[in-house]
Each structure stands twice: as C-alpha cells, then as structure tokens.
Amino acid sequence: MSKITIWGDLMSQPTRMVVWVCKYNNISYDFNVVKIGLKEQRTPEYLKINPFGMVPAIQDNSNNFHLYESHTICRFLLNKYGDQHNLYSSNDIFQRAKIDEYLDWHHTGLRYTFHHYFHEAYLHPKFNEPIDFPLFDKTSNDIPKVLNQFQSLFLKNGQNQFVAGTNSVTLADFSAFCEISQLKLLKFDYTKYQHIHEWMQRMEKLTGYEDVFKFVIKLSKEEPNYLETIKRP
Amino acid sequence: MSKITIWGDLMSQPTRMVVWVCKYNNISYDFNVVKIGLKEQRTPEYLKINPFGMVPAIQDNSNNFHLYESHTICRFLLNKYGDQHNLYSSNDIFQRAKIDEYLDWHHTGLRYTFHHYFHEAYLHPKFNEPIDFPLFDKTSNDIPKVLNQFQSLFLKNGQNQFVAGTNSVTLADFSAFCEISQLKLLKFDYTKYQHIHEWMQRMEKLTGYEDVFKFVIKLSKEEPNYLETIKRP
Missing domain, CATH: 3.40.30.10 (Glutaredoxin)
Known part of the structure; x- marks a missing residue:
C-alpha cells in the first residue's frame, strides 16, 4: 500500500x-x-x-x-515520512522560521495576485468565460511589483541561491516555483527578471520536475497566447 | 533585557x-x-x-x-521560548497538522474577507476616505459564508471546543479570534452564530485578553456604528 x-x-x-x-x-x-x-x-x-x-x-x-x-x-x-533536515529543517529553528516566513507571505503575497491574474488572463479567455476587467487590470499591474519583491527580498537579487536563504532547496522554493511557473502558459518572459530566471533554471534540474510539469510544458508550447485573444468591451 | x-x-x-x-x-x-x-x-x-x-x-x-x-x-x-506541547504541539504531528491546516486556511479564508471588509466598512468611513463599493459588497456578502464555514468546519457546530479539535486552546484559536473579534468595532452581533459566540466567550477568559483588547473594547463601546454613516453615490 x-x-x-x-x-x-x-x-x-x-x-x-x-x-x-x-x-x-x-x-x-x-x-x-x-x-x-x-x-x-x-x-x-x-x-x-x-x-x-x-x-x-x-x-x-x-x-x-x-x-x-x-x-x-x-x-x-x-x-x-521525510528527511526532516532536508526541505524543512527540524533542528535549526532559525532556518525553519525563514521557510515559514516565506510560506506565510506566499498566501497573500504571490499566490493572491498570480491566482487571480491566471484566472482572468488564461482560464476565462480559454473557456470563453467573461473576464473581470478591473480584477484583470489590478492583478496585471501587480505582477511586476510582486515579482520585484520576490526577487529583491527573498532572492536578495541573486545573493540567495534559494528563497529562504539556505544552501539547498526548501519547501519555500517548491511553493514559489509551482506558482510562478504557471505564467509560462501565458508565454511570460522571465529573462526580464534575471535572478528569478536563474533560480527557475536551478529548480528545473531537481528530481521530479519534468514528470510533474510535463503537462504544463506541453501546453505552454502548443497553445496560443490567450492574452492576445482578449477583447475589451 | x-x-x-x-x-x-x-x-x-x-x-x-x-x-x-x-x-x-x-x-x-x-x-x-x-x-x-x-x-x-x-x-x-x-x-x-x-x-x-x-x-x-x-x-x-x-x-x-x-x-x-x-x-x-x-x-x-x-x-x-514557549511550552511547545501547549499551543503548537511538538510531539503530536497529527495535532500540529490540524493547527497548521487552520493557520494556512486563515490567510485566504477568514483573513482575506475580514481584512477587506473592515477597511471598507470601518476604516474608510471613519477617516472620510472613499469606499470601494464593489469590494464592500463582495466582502459584506462573504462574511456570513466565511463565518458559517468557520463554525461548521472548524468548530464542528459546537462539537469542537477549539478550532483545531483539541481539548485546549492552540495558535489556531488565537489567530482566528484576533481577526473575528475585529467586527465588534462594527457592533457585529455574534449571538446569531451560537457556536462562535460560545467559543469567543471561552477565549475572552484567557490570560492576557483584557490587556491586549482593552483599546478595541473601549472603541467598540464609545464609537458610533460607522456602517450606518455610509452613503452610496
């Protein structure tokens, strides 16, 4: 079992x-x-x-x-079931706190903006559902702000290899990457955010990435850019 | 020090x-x-x-x-610094997970709705700032939904004395109470939610409550109900 x-x-x-x-x-x-x-x-x-x-x-x-x-x-x-000293340190309470700090910020920081933007910019156009333009505009404007916060405050503009300032990947990186990479479905250009781009390349080398993301990778290559299909009333 | x-x-x-x-x-x-x-x-x-x-x-x-x-x-x-077995169990991983489950839900569940509703219904009228009526209406409609979820799914309609199903108070109760009680400033009638009302009475007996909440309690008695001052354009 x-x-x-x-x-x-x-x-x-x-x-x-x-x-x-x-x-x-x-x-x-x-x-x-x-x-x-x-x-x-x-x-x-x-x-x-x-x-x-x-x-x-x-x-x-x-x-x-x-x-x-x-x-x-x-x-x-x-x-x-896991190796507790690995992704979510159980013996270093300072390191664990820095992982928690990201995980708590994620909900109202990165997740809120990305979740709503993805609904309005990808899912609604794809399924011909009505778009909430005020929400689309607000979250669209907030995406660069949130990415700049993420890049400067968590990746410390490249000083940090990983989100919580650790030498190896933690739960904070898995959470952030799964959300940020969703915008690949909208052909988002991450090379504009150099330190995020480099961090994403590190994440994409981890065990399990290709298996878990194969459907997202496939769609990001095959689908049109739904952003370009949006018509304002 | x-x-x-x-x-x-x-x-x-x-x-x-x-x-x-x-x-x-x-x-x-x-x-x-x-x-x-x-x-x-x-x-x-x-x-x-x-x-x-x-x-x-x-x-x-x-x-x-x-x-x-x-x-x-x-x-x-x-x-x-704390007694780890008390508010956030360190020896019972199942209990700790149920506390975490509430704490994670809190951000996008209770906090999101209450935070925005409080801004539109209390802070903006109090300081004569413009009200975002679509956000006011949405969060106003969502308050009963969120409270009913909280009452039925976390308090299990009175079966649970505390939020995470424990026999004594945990971090989940402190988080939820600090947010929910904010609506006392809008004279919100919690007796309509019997199990929440009874849980709040339990929380108000805890060490430190009166000290921490004295300013909120004072304002809730002295201030007008700002909800009644709101004029739609």
Missing part, C-alpha cells in the same frame, strides 16, 4: 507542490485525479474529502488521517 | 495575536508602537525592519534575528 493517497489535478499549482515534494522525497502515493476544469472539486463525493472544495487533499493511509492545504500537507509529510 | 522586541499596533489583528501569545506564555518583550493610522509602517526607518511595510515584526534579542508574518513569529516563539 502506498503511504498516502492524493486527490488533485496537476494543472493546480498547490497539487504540483505536494506531488513534487513526494517524488523528491521518495514518499509513495496513489493519485486520484479531480478535474478542476470539469469542477469535480465541487461534487458531493469530493466535498466529503475536502469540504472547502479545493485541491489538493490527502489521506495518510496508515490511519485514514485527512488533510488539505498544500503547505500543511508538505510540512506533515516531511515530519512523518 | 526582554527576550524579544515587537514592532506593531494593537489595532492590528496580527499584532494582537503575537502580543497575546507572548503574554499567555510569559515571554518578555519590549513593544515599539508603529501607528498604522499614521501609516508609520511605510516610513523608511520601519521598512528596514519589515521591507513589506506591515506589522507586526520582531527581533529576537539573543541574536538580532528579525522576523515578520504573525503565524511564523508565533511558531518561532513557541519553538524557542
């Missing part, structure tokens, strides 16, 4: 984080696809697993323990 | 959480007021302490270690 069962969709940034952390740490898992494009995360069956109707969610198969929220899931998995 | 230095404003929900957790755990601190009403969190001096321009921030005085993000600060303080 696999150690855990994951419910999710590899098109979801937080799902990719959990799957990648499992692959990187050799934590065995079964994967149940919950297709967010078909709104399967809102079915009565899935709401029994995560009552908030969001992916990912997991079950720890040793005792039927259920959990959602990707950061929480990864912290738990490393505590229970 | 105090163990830590805190920069913040007791009108800020996350500042109250950090101060309350210190008082509850007898962690000594010096407090530097950063008046958010005067936008002191955006001064060049303060931006050296927290470059994101938000309160609270702390310095651990044993080694000049700086940290922001209230949940991160509290996790760190309990790891370094």
Whole structure:
C-alpha cells in the first residue's frame, strides 16, 4: 500500500507542490485525479474529502488521517515520512522560521495576485468565460511589483541561491516555483527578471520536475497566447 | 533585557495575536508602537525592519534575528521560548497538522474577507476616505459564508471546543479570534452564530485578553456604528 493517497489535478499549482515534494522525497502515493476544469472539486463525493472544495487533499493511509492545504500537507509529510533536515529543517529553528516566513507571505503575497491574474488572463479567455476587467487590470499591474519583491527580498537579487536563504532547496522554493511557473502558459518572459530566471533554471534540474510539469510544458508550447485573444468591451 | 522586541499596533489583528501569545506564555518583550493610522509602517526607518511595510515584526534579542508574518513569529516563539506541547504541539504531528491546516486556511479564508471588509466598512468611513463599493459588497456578502464555514468546519457546530479539535486552546484559536473579534468595532452581533459566540466567550477568559483588547473594547463601546454613516453615490 502506498503511504498516502492524493486527490488533485496537476494543472493546480498547490497539487504540483505536494506531488513534487513526494517524488523528491521518495514518499509513495496513489493519485486520484479531480478535474478542476470539469469542477469535480465541487461534487458531493469530493466535498466529503475536502469540504472547502479545493485541491489538493490527502489521506495518510496508515490511519485514514485527512488533510488539505498544500503547505500543511508538505510540512506533515516531511515530519512523518521525510528527511526532516532536508526541505524543512527540524533542528535549526532559525532556518525553519525563514521557510515559514516565506510560506506565510506566499498566501497573500504571490499566490493572491498570480491566482487571480491566471484566472482572468488564461482560464476565462480559454473557456470563453467573461473576464473581470478591473480584477484583470489590478492583478496585471501587480505582477511586476510582486515579482520585484520576490526577487529583491527573498532572492536578495541573486545573493540567495534559494528563497529562504539556505544552501539547498526548501519547501519555500517548491511553493514559489509551482506558482510562478504557471505564467509560462501565458508565454511570460522571465529573462526580464534575471535572478528569478536563474533560480527557475536551478529548480528545473531537481528530481521530479519534468514528470510533474510535463503537462504544463506541453501546453505552454502548443497553445496560443490567450492574452492576445482578449477583447475589451 | 526582554527576550524579544515587537514592532506593531494593537489595532492590528496580527499584532494582537503575537502580543497575546507572548503574554499567555510569559515571554518578555519590549513593544515599539508603529501607528498604522499614521501609516508609520511605510516610513523608511520601519521598512528596514519589515521591507513589506506591515506589522507586526520582531527581533529576537539573543541574536538580532528579525522576523515578520504573525503565524511564523508565533511558531518561532513557541519553538524557542514557549511550552511547545501547549499551543503548537511538538510531539503530536497529527495535532500540529490540524493547527497548521487552520493557520494556512486563515490567510485566504477568514483573513482575506475580514481584512477587506473592515477597511471598507470601518476604516474608510471613519477617516472620510472613499469606499470601494464593489469590494464592500463582495466582502459584506462573504462574511456570513466565511463565518458559517468557520463554525461548521472548524468548530464542528459546537462539537469542537477549539478550532483545531483539541481539548485546549492552540495558535489556531488565537489567530482566528484576533481577526473575528475585529467586527465588534462594527457592533457585529455574534449571538446569531451560537457556536462562535460560545467559543469567543471561552477565549475572552484567557490570560492576557483584557490587556491586549482593552483599546478595541473601549472603541467598540464609545464609537458610533460607522456602517450606518455610509452613503452610496
């Protein structure tokens, strides 16, 4: 039996984080696809697993323990099954605090802007759904601000090789990368942000990257740029 | 010397959480007021302490270690100075995961809606600033939804005495209470949410409550209901 069962969709940034952390740490898992494009995360069956109707969610198969929220899931998995000194230090409380600091900032910093921008700039045009132009404009304006904050305050303009100032990758990098790389689907040019670009190249060499991102990479090559299809009323 | 230095404003929900957790755990601190009403969190001096321009921030005085993000600060303080088995269990990884699950949900669940609603419904009318009516309407509509989620999914309609399903208070309760109680300034009637009301009464008996909330309690009695002053264009 696999150690855990994951419910999710590899098109979801937080799902990719959990799957990648499992692959990187050799934590065995079964994967149940919950297709967010078909709104399967809102079915009565899935709401029994995560009552908030969001992916990912997991079950720890040793005792039927259920959990959602990707950061929480990864912290738990490393505590229970991982090498704790690796992605989320258990013996250096200062280093752990700097990882937590990023993970907490992520929700209202990077995630909020990227999540809403991606919905308005990619998902709505792709599925011919109405675009919320005030939200599109606000988040579109905020993307450079957030990326500059990320680059100057977390990567310290290249002084830091990784987000939390560590010598090797941590949970903070997995979380940030899964969100930032989503804009590849909109052909976003990251070479404009040199230190982010170099950090992304480091991340893309990690075990599990190609497996977890293959669908995103494929779509980013094959799809049109949906941004260019947007017509204002 | 105090163990830590805190920069913040007791009108800020996350500042109250950090101060309350210190008082509850007898962690000594010096407090530097950063008046958010005067936008002191955006001064060049303060931006050296927290470059994101938000309160609270702390310095651990044993080694000049700086940290922001209230949940991160509290996790760190309990790891370094607190009784770890108390508010954020270090020996029960399942319990710790349930505390983390709430703390992660908080950012995009409760905090997002309450933060924006409070700005539009209280701060802008109070200071005669323009109100963003679409945001006011959206968050106003979402308040009951979020409170019902909180009541049914975290308090399990009264089955849970505390947010993470524990027998005693945890970091999750401190975080949620500091945010939810902010609406007392708008005379919000919590008796409509019986289980939240009863949980709030339990929280208000904890060590440190009256000290940390005295300013909020005073204003909630003395001020008019700013909601009633709002005029739509």
